Amino acid sequence: MSFVEIADVALRYAPQGGAEGTLAVDGLSLSVEKGEFVAVVGPSGCGKSTLMKLATGLNFPTRGSVSVAGRPVKGPVSIAGMAFQNPVMLPWRLTRDNVLLPLEVVQPHRRQMRARKAEYQAKADALLASVGLEGAGEKYPWQLSGGMQQRASLCRALIHEPELVMLDEPFGALDAFTREELWCVMRDLHAQKNFTTILVTHDLREAVFLADRIFVLSARPGRVIKVRDVDLPRPRPLEVTYEKQFTDIVHELRGLIAEARQ
Template sequence: MTTFVDIQDVTHVYARAEDGAPAVQNLNLTVREDEFAAIVGPSGCGKSTLMKLATGLQFPREGTVIVGGREVGAPVKLAGMAFQNPTMLPWRTTLDNILLPLEIVEPHRSRLRKHKAEYVAKAECLLAQVGLKGQGHKFPWQLSGGMQQRASLCRALIHEPKLLMLDEPFGALDTFTREELWCVMRDLHAAQKVTIILVTHDLREAAFLADRIFCMSARPGRIVAEREVEFPRPRDLEITYSAPFASLVQELRGHIAQARAAA
């Protein structure tokens, strides 16, 4: 399978770091095309830094970052992003919030006015896929937190990204809503065929959603363990109560405990 994200021997130091210590060091990671990868590790290990490097929001001091066959030297236009906070603009309807990336990203920006109906239909289709059919006219403040996060996923996918970066997207939600959105994300990945990198502290979330899980060390971050997830797809929530699933979660917890102890 083709490698889509290739991070090789990367070290990155933030300019604002008073001690000059790297956030990540000798970081190596490859993610295959259409793969669902999850990144886990102790707090402050550089998970979000990895996300910024893969999308061109930061550039490494050493090493190379290649996405879609090209070395990253500018923000990656083929990427979509969703965060823990949906950050919906309160003065725009849900539909208009979803269409927002099309006002920025080419070639959609040049096509938007002339092909508005086409894009609206696409947004409505995405809303239906995430269980928000008929909700596009509502404003964010009329939606629950879980509904806003569903709309945020639609916004991240509206411009047909080849890479979807998810930074703790369900972390602020209650357990039941979070698990509902795991299933939404599972179904979106199956339907969209997009490469996904999920950054999460939730080991159950990583084990349920991912094809492969990478565990990072404490800062400076690097990959200390890599685990293929062999549960067949599509996965139902019942699998999270099985002994093999619990064993995988415990294994991941052990890697992170070792990483913290070594810090």
């Protein structure tokens, strides 16, 4: 069994106002191997974020099954870390303390937090330094740029050493140069730590640069209509984004999504 297994899943959101409710995904099946980096792309509203919630136990299927690390998903998945488009940093807490938030929630770290506080703080500082934020732990989020906050958000997603990392449009709100810098940060973190990663994105260049495989979803209700292997050698420098093989994959994906929207 694959590390993440979603098998023939349908999910209909709760009805409102007497309506039947929205069928977000239907017949959705995909599998992700341990240590793999995959991306999920498709038209707006195709169920990309729904897939993320299914894999982390924030939503449950109306039909079908979801498993992570060989276990059926029946509640929030504690071995998962998540990062979103909005970093959602608590402005009254130092950046280091924002990074440490998952350790205050996830066991066994939660019960060990007081006794191991100095160790955990040093771990947060080391993780911040690894993404170019050495010394930023002593600053408040409002003292950091948007790109720096997003780097700190990635650290928060990784502080409890998750086996599965879920990224929901994490770089979408950033300028092009900062976005590309963070692609490289994410590339290097994945190479160092080898966590399984699922990236949900509208940015096809981002998907091709980072992923081993790309799942293309249909229009709502979402299902996988194409799985595209990205056979570009690793580690990938940013210069690869200008090469023909790279741009050919991007254009192929764009064509598939344009067809799916019709």
